[in-house]
Amino acid sequence: MKTIFEISRKDRRGAALPRPDLPRDIFEQSRIPENLRRAEPAELPEAAEVDVIRHFTNLSRLNFGVDVGPYPLGSCTMKYNPRFTEEVARLPGFANLHPLLPQLRRGGLLTQGALRVLYETEQLLCQITGMSAFTMQPMAGAHGELTGIMLMAAYHRHKGNQKTTVLVPDSAHGTNPASAAIAGYKVVTVPSKDGVMDPEAFEQKLDDKVAGVMMTNPNTLGLFNPHIKRIAQAAHEADAVMYYDGANLNAIMGYAKPADLGFDIVHLNLHKTLGTPHGGGGPGSGPVGVVERLADYLPISRVSQREDGSLFLNYDFPKSIGYIAPFYGNFGVTLKAYAYILALGGEGLKNVSRDAVLNANYLRVKLADKWQVAIDKPCMHEVVFTATDKAESFGVSALDVAKALMDEGFHPPTIYFPLVVKEALMIEPTETESKENLDAFVAAMAKIAQAAEKDPDSLHAAPRTTPVGRLDEVKAARQPDLIFRGTCPG
Amino acid sequence: MDFLPHTDQDRAQMLAELGLSSEEDLFAVIPQELRAQNWNLPSGLSEMEVMDRLKGLAEQNAHRLTCFLGAGFYDHFIPAAVDAVLRRGEFYTAYTPYQAEMSQGTLQSIYEYQTAICRLTGLDVSNASLYDGGTAMFEATMMAVRKTRRNSLIVCRSVNPIYRVMLKSYTANLHLELIEEDITDPDRLAEIVSDKTAAVILQNPDFFGRVHDFSSHFALAKDNKALSILSCNPVALGVVKSPAEMGADIAMGEGQTLGLPLSFGGPYLGYMAVREQLVRTMPGRLVGRTTDHQGRVGYCLTLQTREQHIRREKATSNICSNQALCTLAALVYLSLLGKKGLIELCQLNLAKAAYARQRLTAIPGVELVDEGPWFNEFRLSLPMDARVAVSQMIEKGMAAGFPLGRYYPEQANNLLVAVTEKRTKEEIGYLAEGLEAIL
Helix, strand or coil: CCCCHHHHHCCCCCCCCCCCCCCCHHHHCCCCCCEEEECCCCCCCCCHHHHHHHHHHHHHHEEEECCCCCEEEEECCCCCCCCHHHHHHHCHHHCCCCHHHHHHHCHHHHHHHHHHHCCCCCHHHHHHHCCCCCCCCCCHHHHHHHHHHHHHHHHHHHCCCCCCCCEEECCCCCHHHHHHHHCCCCEECCCCCCCCCCCHHHHCCCCCCCCEEEECCCCCCCCCCCHHHHHHHHHHHHHCCCEHHHHHHHCCCCCCCCCCCCCCCCCCCCCHHHHCCCCCCCCCCCCCCCCHHHHHHHHCCEEEEEECCCEEEEEECCCCCCCCCCCCCCHHHHHHHHHHHHHHHHHHHHHHHHHHHHHHHHHHHHHHHCCEEEECCCCCCCCCEHHHHHHHHCCCCHHHHHHHHHHHHCCCCCEECCCCCCEEEEEEECCCHHHHHHHHHHHHHHHHHHHHHHHHHHHHCCCCCCCCCCCCCCHHCCCCCCCCCCCCCC | CCCCCHHHHHHHHHHHHCCCCCCCHHHHHCCCHCCCCCCCCCCCCCHHHHHHHHHHHHCCCCECCCCCCCCCCCCCCCHHHHHHCCCHHHHHHCCCCCCCEEEHHHHHHHHHHHHHHHHHHCCCCCCECEECCCHHHCCCCCHHHHHHCCCEEEEEEECCCHHHHHHHHHHHCCCCEEEECCCCHHHHHHHCCCCCCEEEEEEEECCCCCCCCCCHHHHHHHHHHCCEEECCCCCCHCCCCCCHHHHHCCEEEEECCCCCHHHCCCCCCCCEEECCCHHHHHHHHCCCEEEEECCCCEECCCHHHHHHHHHHHHHCCCCCCCCCHHHHHHHHHHHHHHHHHHHHHHHHHHHHHHHHHHHHHHHHHCCCCCCCCCCEEEEECCCCCCCHHHHHHHHHEECEEHHHHHCCCHHHCCEEEECCCCCCCCHHHHHHHHHHHCC
């Protein structure tokens, strides 16, 4: 498809601005003086509205989203996004609200509705996780991880502890060590045993330099670590903080709470577990919850309640780590999650986890005759398979499997993650896939297994039914073409 | 209300195939003593009930106040076509385009967005977004620290104070020196820049709405081998000197003004563009254009070895999800306004702000603090505490501006007033009349 720059034609206009209601001379007087002006106008497109709408409509049709079909991307929880949450975020009372209003004198009174959304969402998240307090400021999961590590660092600083390292399991998502490193910590990896972080290895690596450990439970293999209490106890004895990566919360809502498992800090991904859309890569939201002893370090402002029930922005937390976001986080995303939680309620959220775990186990069992599961144990909301046997016997890799699935009408699972499994295929169906879709996925995978044996070249050539085939990523990295250089046609 | 497709019959069938008798068996992996002891969330509601509740809460906000509040976040007109594109489910229910063949819509849009940002800033490469202007400033700072291997930063006091608080917060544990001073005068910068300076950070238009040429500042930085970081409102780049023309190495800022509603603080859009030489230390996703094995043009994520999913603790940043849908909004907005429309938009903003200055300085006791030139925002000094003045103006149905004392204690009587193309001549008139009445 042509780029919007190639569709441009000189002097076409897509949006009309309000007619000037001021005298001509004001326009003359207010011009930026020449020495402060840019030399040439920016070469932006010139297109009529119909051109713009057609361009982006056609682009959208090149995309596969959850709205198009099953998207079992492990670790991402690609569940269906209810439409009504989009309406909620667009209500003018929220969409048109300037974030500085509550910071004016008596400004809380101007924004009680918005403050109530923040306050109640925090309370609901406390209920879901068992934590004592939350901040909605982090604007993505990785941002939540960084915030959590900063809270950990503040806690240790105030205690006068000299901690320099953070432990992560070998199955950790890349954002875990990346976040710890950005916050100034050295990262040490703990090996797994039987698919979960090995408690003995953990205890061996636990010394007085360890600030904390970042884990998720169930882990990225979809396995619940039964030793979690032992791990938490050992960590707390060494005054190390237990951090929970909430990416996998879809497995345990209503069944277990991170606080009860011994965690001190939690981040959630609203765009995963709590139904807000993924947006093609954001905007997400990664709120962070903490146990009581860490609450003083949370970012400001926080929403507090007066005796009369009214809400206000509270900055009176001298030990706070400061501002993580310019305001109150991705409020438009918070709104959608709040609406989702209200709609589902406690029972509904528990049913979500129940069906998510049912669906993943159903796939685990049904795929087992043609595909090799990485760890032969009941899983939770996601399951990891390995294509090693196909790679060794037929030269068919996890990548080939992913590309072939596209031709079958499915978005592929996550591949090559977690790193502890070779030729990994990480499958997370979520609770919003029907039995027919799951059966269709199993059938497609069976077809691919057959093709791996009988006609592997057909898989190397996949995908064939998508708008483009496999792209030359090597060329893209060696000769980066990151900006369209053609001129807009005159 | 839930969104679960399974009927009880489906579940029973599936459990039977698993050889289990009930759903509870699925959770046997969680030891009993670790199970949740209570689950006290309220019962679920229907869509109608949730909408009623949220509509009620929405109406408890003063969103109808005539908005003269800016301070980095502005009330601009957003054409309906922007949201129409964002509502396409193929765009908003997709995720990070790891599987390029199925994500060409997302990928090409990001490539076009990267191009638009480069054309606005004049720089060589743009990333696919960061969370907001403040985190973009932090990321730019870290790029400079890594590149120069120095640990001192100079930030001008006329840079958005909210971003300066964020910068302090993020760098607290990182052994960096943050020098905050008014370096609007390059002579002052010359006094304090040193061989420990990793970066000099300035903003244009600055927080007080003034328009500058920072070329000499950036030349100074360059002489000292420090990086130049310029924070700009991208709408203003329609007319003001571009970061590239001034010699900046990194341009970043808040893209909310490009078609995103105020939305009580987010989601917003952090943009970042850099010179060619810095691309490999750049945070965030990058989309590149390439071809497939049949020679068809296609797009994919590239230079991924900078990123967390490959480099983990050695990544240039931890960012994963960014603000992708917001970049789409910005791209559509810029495409609709177009090359000439953006300039016209700037002219409207400039003229309306000039008219407001005329009307407001005609009020006895009200004076301009600065000489200009300005973009669409300016400082006024009032004969009373600006917080009190604003509070009284709210009762007249207007958010008259931002009382600067909030972040600049020495400026308690100063008011920061923003005027965009949305403010009519009448509204500006009411602002002037209202202010005159209370002073």
